[in-house]
Amino acid sequence: MACPTGPGQAKACPTKLTLFFERLAHLITNGEYIKDILAREPGAKVAARGWVKTRRDGKGVHFVQLQDGSSAIDLQVVILAGLLPEAVLAAVTTGSSLRVEGTVVASPGPGQPVELRAEAVEVYGPADPATYPLQKKGHTMEFLREIAHLRSRSxxxxxxxxxxxxxxxxxxxxxxxxxxxxxxxxxxxxxxxxxxxQMFQVTTLDLAATPKTPEGRPDFSHDFFAKPAHLTxxxxxxxxxxxxxxxxxxxxxxxxxxxxxxxxxxxxxxxxxxxxxxxxxxxxxxxxxxxxxxxxxxxxxxxxxxxxxxxxxxxxxxxxxxxxxxxxxxxxxxxxxxxxxxxxxxxxxxxxxxxxxxxxxxxxxxxxxxxxxxxxxxxxxxxxxxxxxxxxxxxxxxxxxxxxxxxxxxxxxxxxxxxxxxxxxxxxxxxxxxxxxxxxxxxxxxxxxxxxxxxxxxxxxxxxxxxxxxxxxxxxxxxxxxxxxxxxxxxx
RNA sequence: UCCUCAGUAGCUCAAUGGUAGAGCAUUCGGCUGUUAACCGAAGGGUUGUAGGUUCGAGUCCUACCUGAGGAGCCA
CATH class of the missing domain: 3.30.930.10 (Bira Bifunctional Protein; Domain 2)
Known part of the structure; x- marks a missing residue:
C-alpha cells in the first residue's frame, strides 16, 4: 500500500479504498442519506429515513418534508391519498420519525430537483403535535437553547x-x-x-466531611491523586x-x-x-x-x-x-x-x-x-x-x-x-x-x-x-x- | 462579578392604573401538486416568584429568580 502521506497528497490516494468504504456505508446504514437521494436519477428505488419537519395536505396528496441532517435541503416525500391506512397517516406528524420506501421522481414543483414518491411508510416513533415544541415557523435562539435536545433538528x-x-x-x-x-x-x-x-477542582473527597490537616485546611493527601487536581x-x-x-x-x-x-x-x-x-x-x-x-x-x-x-x-x-x-x-x-x-x-x-x-x-x-x-x-x-x-x-x-x-x-x-x-x-x-x-x-x-x-x-x-x-x-x-x-x- | 434591558397563551408579541388580545402553532372543517401553502371555526391564561402601594395592578414600588446585551477575564 503505497499511499503518499506528504503535504497536499491526501487527494492523490487511490480511489479503490474510497469506493470500498462507500459500499460499506450502504451496508451499515440500511438505507440512504437524503443528501444522496437528492442526487439520484429519477426511477431509482430508495429507502429514506428521517424526521418529519412539516406536512402539508392537498386533496389527493400529502407532502412530507423529511430530513436526516445530511442535507441543507429537505426531501419532499409525496404520499398519494389512500396509500396508507388512516392510523399510519395520522401518525405522520411534525417531529415523528419515518422510513419511506419509494421511487425517486422529478419534482414538478420548485424547491427541489427530485422528490420521493412513497410506496411504503413505516412510522418508527410518533410525536404528539400538540406538545412537540419545534414549529415550522422561526424560533428565537434563546428558545431553541432551552430545547437543546431537539434544536439540532432545526x-x-x-x-x-x-x-x-x-x-x-x-x-x-x-x-x-x-x-x-x-x-x-x-x-x-x-x-x-x-x-x-480559574480552574475546576477535581476531587473524590467527601465535601461534607473533608479530612483536615493540623492547620485545619483540606488534607489533599487523602484525595484521589494525593494532591489538589483540576481540569485543564x-x-x-x-x-x-x-x-x-x-x-x-x-x-x-x-x-x-x-x-x-x-x-x-x-x-x-x-x-x-x-x-x-x-x-x-x-x-x-x-x-x-x-x-x-x-x-x-x-x-x-x-x-x-x-x-x-x-x-x-x-x-x-x-x-x-x-x-x-x-x-x-x-x-x-x-x-x-x-x-x-x-x-x-x-x-x-x-x-x-x-x-x-x-x-x-x-x-x-x-x-x-x-x-x-x-x-x-x-x-x-x-x-x-x-x-x-x-x-x-x-x-x-x-x-x-x-x-x-x-x-x-x-x-x-x-x-x-x-x-x-x-x-x-x-x-x-x-x-x-x-x-x-x-x-x-x-x-x-x-x-x-x-x-x-x-x-x-x-x-x-x-x-x-x-x-x-x-x-x-x-x-x-x-x-x-x-x-x-x-x-x-x-x-x- | 458589575452595569443596562426584558419576563403576558406552546412560540413571537400587543394591552393610558379600570372586563387580558393578535399572528403563528394545535384541533376540527374546507381547498385541483403543496413547499414558512391557503380559507373558515374552536380550544388555549394564577401576566416569572414573594411582598407592598391603590377603591382597583399585566401596568407603580421593593426583593428574589430566569434570560439577553455591554464590561472585566479570556480562546
Missing amino acids: NTFSAVFRVRNALCYAIHRFFQDNGFVYVQTPLITTLDCEGAG VSGQLEAEMFAHSFANVYTFGPTFRAENSNTPRHLAEFWMIEPEMAFADLDDNRRLAERFLKAVLAEVMDRCRADLEFFNKRVDNTLLATLANVVENDFVHLPYTEAVRILEEAAAKGKTWEFPVSWGTDLQSEHERHLTEEVFRKPVVVTDYPTQIKAFYMRLNDDGRTVAAMDVLVPRIGEIIGGSQREERLDVLRQRMVGQGLKEEDYAWYLDLRRFGSVPHAGFGLGLERMMMYLTGMKNIRDVIPCPRTPGSAAF
Missing part, C-alpha cells in the same frame, strides 16, 4: 453542526497533511497555575513535551475555565486546538496561524457551500464576503507598539476610549474592535506585547521589555488565536518564573525540556467555538456547541 442548528463537523475534519486534515502529530494531552492536571484563569485550562505545556520529540504536534480537545464569565463569547467547557512547533520562531508561528486559518476556511467554504449560503441569507448577510476577504488577502502584521501608536493617534483625532491607551497596558475589546473593524477591516496579528501583561513561558525579546507573543484578532469576535514563541533558555525561564511567584519544583519536567536538547519552539491556541462563530456568523457561542456549559447552566 434548519439553523442542522447547518451549524454540519459546519462544525466539516471544520473539525478540515483542522485534522490540515495538520495531518503538514506532518503534525496529533497528541492527546491530559484533561486532569495537578499543575495548579498554567497562566490562564490548556494542553500547551504538555504539547511542548511532544514538540521536543516529534517536532510538529497539535492537540484538539476539551478545555475548562471556571471563570464567572457571562458573555456571548465564553463557555466553561470549550474545545481548543493547540499546535506546537519545534525549530520555529514567532514569524513561523504567525505564518502557520495565517496559513492554517485560510486553509481551513477554504475547505469548509468548499464543503459546506449550501450551509454557508443559508447563514449568509438568514444570519449575517456580509458573511460570505467577509470569509472570501480573509481567504484572499494577507493578514495585517502589527507589532503591539505600533498598535498603541495607531490607537493614540485615533484618540488625538477625537476618538474617545472608555479605557485610555498607553504603552504597557493590555488592549481592551474596544481597541481590538477599532483595529479590526475600522482601521484594517480584516484579521490583524498583533505581536510583541509588553512582558508584564503576558504569561511566564513566552520568550523574552532582545529589547528586554517585550515578549514574542501574538494575538490574531478578527472583526466581531476579537481574539480568535493567542500564541507565542516559548522561552527555551533555562536561565531566562527560571528568572521569569521567580518574577511571577511560581515554584520551580512544580514545573520540574517543564524545565527539564530546557535542560535536555532545548530548541526554539512556538505555538498557539485556537478556540474552536470562536472559529465557529466567525465561520457561521452565529452571534452567541452557546449556539455553536451541542450542550453549552456556562455559569449556572449545565443542562442536557
Whole structure:
C-alpha cells in the first residue's frame, strides 16, 4: 500500500479504498442519506429515513418534508391519498420519525430537483403535535437553547453542526497533511497555575466531611491523586513535551475555565486546538496561524457551500464576503507598539476610549474592535506585547521589555488565536518564573525540556467555538456547541 | 462579578392604573401538486416568584429568580 502521506497528497490516494468504504456505508446504514437521494436519477428505488419537519395536505396528496441532517435541503416525500391506512397517516406528524420506501421522481414543483414518491411508510416513533415544541415557523435562539435536545433538528442548528463537523475534519486534515502529530494531552492536571484563569477542582473527597490537616485546611493527601487536581485550562505545556520529540504536534480537545464569565463569547467547557512547533520562531508561528486559518476556511467554504449560503441569507448577510476577504488577502502584521501608536493617534483625532491607551497596558475589546473593524477591516496579528501583561513561558525579546507573543484578532469576535514563541533558555525561564511567584519544583519536567536538547519552539491556541462563530456568523457561542456549559447552566 | 434591558397563551408579541388580545402553532372543517401553502371555526391564561402601594395592578414600588446585551477575564 503505497499511499503518499506528504503535504497536499491526501487527494492523490487511490480511489479503490474510497469506493470500498462507500459500499460499506450502504451496508451499515440500511438505507440512504437524503443528501444522496437528492442526487439520484429519477426511477431509482430508495429507502429514506428521517424526521418529519412539516406536512402539508392537498386533496389527493400529502407532502412530507423529511430530513436526516445530511442535507441543507429537505426531501419532499409525496404520499398519494389512500396509500396508507388512516392510523399510519395520522401518525405522520411534525417531529415523528419515518422510513419511506419509494421511487425517486422529478419534482414538478420548485424547491427541489427530485422528490420521493412513497410506496411504503413505516412510522418508527410518533410525536404528539400538540406538545412537540419545534414549529415550522422561526424560533428565537434563546428558545431553541432551552430545547437543546431537539434544536439540532432545526434548519439553523442542522447547518451549524454540519459546519462544525466539516471544520473539525478540515483542522485534522490540515495538520495531518503538514506532518503534525496529533497528541492527546491530559484533561486532569495537578499543575495548579498554567497562566490562564480559574480552574475546576477535581476531587473524590467527601465535601461534607473533608479530612483536615493540623492547620485545619483540606488534607489533599487523602484525595484521589494525593494532591489538589483540576481540569485543564490548556494542553500547551504538555504539547511542548511532544514538540521536543516529534517536532510538529497539535492537540484538539476539551478545555475548562471556571471563570464567572457571562458573555456571548465564553463557555466553561470549550474545545481548543493547540499546535506546537519545534525549530520555529514567532514569524513561523504567525505564518502557520495565517496559513492554517485560510486553509481551513477554504475547505469548509468548499464543503459546506449550501450551509454557508443559508447563514449568509438568514444570519449575517456580509458573511460570505467577509470569509472570501480573509481567504484572499494577507493578514495585517502589527507589532503591539505600533498598535498603541495607531490607537493614540485615533484618540488625538477625537476618538474617545472608555479605557485610555498607553504603552504597557493590555488592549481592551474596544481597541481590538477599532483595529479590526475600522482601521484594517480584516484579521490583524498583533505581536510583541509588553512582558508584564503576558504569561511566564513566552520568550523574552532582545529589547528586554517585550515578549514574542501574538494575538490574531478578527472583526466581531476579537481574539480568535493567542500564541507565542516559548522561552527555551533555562536561565531566562527560571528568572521569569521567580518574577511571577511560581515554584520551580512544580514545573520540574517543564524545565527539564530546557535542560535536555532545548530548541526554539512556538505555538498557539485556537478556540474552536470562536472559529465557529466567525465561520457561521452565529452571534452567541452557546449556539455553536451541542450542550453549552456556562455559569449556572449545565443542562442536557 | 458589575452595569443596562426584558419576563403576558406552546412560540413571537400587543394591552393610558379600570372586563387580558393578535399572528403563528394545535384541533376540527374546507381547498385541483403543496413547499414558512391557503380559507373558515374552536380550544388555549394564577401576566416569572414573594411582598407592598391603590377603591382597583399585566401596568407603580421593593426583593428574589430566569434570560439577553455591554464590561472585566479570556480562546
